[in-house]
Amino acid sequence: MEYWPSVKSKKPTIQREFRGVNKLDSFSIGDSYATEATNLTSSKYPALTTRSGFSLLGSGFVAAVNGLGAWKDSELQAISNGTWYKYSGGAWSGVTGGTGLGTTDASFANFKGGFAGINLIMANGTSFKKYDGATVSNLATAPAGGNYVEQFADRLWCAVGNDLKYTAYRVGDDWTTINGDDADSGFITVETPNGETINSVKAGLSAMTVFKPSSIHKLMGYAPSDYTLITVTREIGVINNKCAVTIQGVMYILDDTGLYQYYGSTLPDKTFSEVVQYYIDNMNKAAASTCFLTSDGRYLYAAIPMIASTPDTLLVYDTQFKIWNVYKDWSPTCGVKMGNDLYLGDSTGKVIKPSGTTDNGAAIAFKWVSKPFGAGSMNQRIRWYRMHLVVDVPVGSSLTVYVSKSPSGDSDWTTVQTITGTLQSVRMPVNLGALAMGNWLRVKFEGLGPVSIYEWDREQEEMPLI
Structure with a gap:
C-alpha cells in the first residue's frame, strides 16, 4: 500500500497575480485566471480587489435614459422619455425647448x-x-x-x-x-x-x-x-451606433460575432477578447440591440444582456494590463465620458457615476472561482492540507473561502473559513475528510464589500500513480 509522504517540508504553491476571468478550457488556462469572476477589478493589479461602486446622480427619471451627452465637456445632458435634461446643482432639470424628442437612442x-x-x-x-x-x-x-x-x-x-x-x-x-x-x-x-x-x-x-x-x-x-x-x-x-468606441487610438467594435480591436490599417481582430467570447456567444440575441460600449479612458466597458432584455452583464477590459473582468448589478444602456469621469444611464431611468465603495449604499457582492488544480498527471489524486491568504478585509466587509473537489459546478463547495479584519496573514487548515481522494481541487473567494487579496498559498500533496 502506498502511503502519503510527510507533510512537514512540503513547499507551498504561491500565487500573487490575479489576471481576471478566462472562459476558455478550464484545465488549460493559467493558474492566475478565474473561471468565474464577478464584481472584481484589476485596479490594484496584481492583487485581486472588489470593483468600485457607484453613486446616483439626482433623482431617477420615469423612463429609460435614451442618451447621455456632455456640452463643452463640462455640463452633463440626458434624454429620457422624449425630454432633454441637464444636470446642475445636484439635480436634473428640463431644458427649454427640449420636449417631443422621441424615445430612440x-x-x-x-x-x-x-x-x-x-x-x-x-x-x-x-x-x-x-x-x-x-x-x-x-x-x-x-x-x-x-x-x-x-x-x-x-x-x-x-x-x-x-x-x-x-x-x-x-x-x-x-x-x-x-x-x-x-x-x-x-x-x-x-x-x-x-x-x-x-x-x-x-x-x-x-x-x-x-x-x-x-x-x-x-x-x-x-x-x-x-x-x-x-x-x-x-x-x-x-x-448599433453605441457599439464602437475609441480608446488611446484603438477602436473597439462589438459585432454579433465578437469584440474586435481595429487599428485602422489592418482588419479588425478579436484575439484580445477570446477569453470572454463565451459571453458574446451565449448572450440573449433577441436583446442584442441594447448592447453598448463605453470607456473612462483606461477601461473598456461592454454592456450585454445575458438573460434579461436589457444589459445585465458588463465585460470590463483593462487596456493597461490586458485583463478582463465581469461586473454584475449594473444595467447601463448608454454612457459618456466628461472630463476624467464616466457617467452611465440605464433602462430604469437612473444616471450613475462609478465611484466609492458601495452601489449607492448597497454592499457589493463579489466572487472569484479558480481553475481546477491537479497533479503532474490528471490521473493522480491530490489533497490540500493547508492554505494561507494575505488579505485586507476592512470593517463592514467579509470574505469566505470555499474548496471543491469537482472540476466545475456548485454542488459540493466546502467552507474553509470566513475572514474579517484589516491587512493580515491567515492560516487555513483544510477539511481532509470532505476533500480527500479527488483528482482536482478548486478554491472560491466570495464576500461583500471592499476586499483585497494579495497572496494565496496552498500546500498540496499528490498521490502516486498505482
Missing part, C-alpha cells in the same frame, strides 16, 4: 461652425436638435431622418439610409448649399451587395468609420474633392 456631437458659440448637436432619427447652453431648438435644414451625428473635418455628418450626409464647410445649420466648390454640403452613398443601411458613424482624427450590420467602411479626406470611401471588410459590422 440619441447621438451627440459638439460643434461651433457658424454658431455664436459651441452647440451640442443631438440626432436620433426622429429629431435633430441643437443646445446652446440655455435652450434646445431645431437644427435648420437638417435632413429628415438624420441619425448618428458626428463632427469631422470641420463639418457635421449624419446618416440617412445608405447616404452619409455632411454640412457646408464650418456651417452647422447648412445641409443644402451646393455651389460647386469644396465648401459645399453634400452626401456620399455607401452601397453594399446585401442592401443594408448605415447603422453607425464614428469620427476619428484622420478618418471616419462608417458601419453597417455586416460591413465596415472608411472615409478619408478633408474636402469633397478628395473624399475617398473604401470598404474595410464585408464580414464584420457593428450591432
